Amino acid sequence: MAKSPEEMAATMIANLKEKTGKTLQQWLPIVKRAKLEKHGQIVKFLKTEHGLTHGFANLIGHEALKQGQPATTDDGLVEAQYAGPKSGLRPIYDRLLDAIKKFGADVEIAPKKAYVSFRRNKQFAIVQPSTKTRVDVGINLKGQPADGRLEASGSFNAMVSHRVRLETPDQVDKELIGWLKEAYRSA
Helix, strand or coil: CCCCHHHHHHHHHHHHHHHHCCCHHHHHHHHHHHCCCCHHHHHHHHHHHHCCCHHHHHHHHHHHHHCCCCCCCHHHHHHHHCCHHHHHHHHHHHHHHHHHHCCCCCCEEEECCCCEEEECCCEEEEEEECCCCCEEEEECCCCCCCECCEEECCCCCCCCCEEEEECCHHHCCHHHHHHHHHHHHHC
């Protein structure tokens, strides 16, 4: 089963000591003392001065740049997605969220910068405010033919098989909830 980016990063962090000789908490002060501000500079420094592979240098660089910055909360990510011209789309997201939460206690809600991922054992849906007037719901329904409003995902997002376009909260109906529930059960 494919791991999420967050799971892969956690595995790399757990393996840092074994693979590089230092833990993340030991690497961060080294980077801080180097007084480098850009990710590329940090990666180059760790690779050339400390012999790290690109993957570990990249991970440490990202973590070092996060230090001292306020962590973005999940709520903050969702708020940012539905800010400004997309604020009128928030009721669509809220209605979807309420419906999906009822599927089971094992639903994981994982906001990202541009969309919200819904997972069980694996991702089964995403919700993304794609334009000022439309929210796209990506659903993993492998093997189900696209039909009517249940479109093939196309170039929308490779992590889902289908897409449903929504412009109003009342489009979050039994049909859509049924597709989402089917994807949840398969996840």
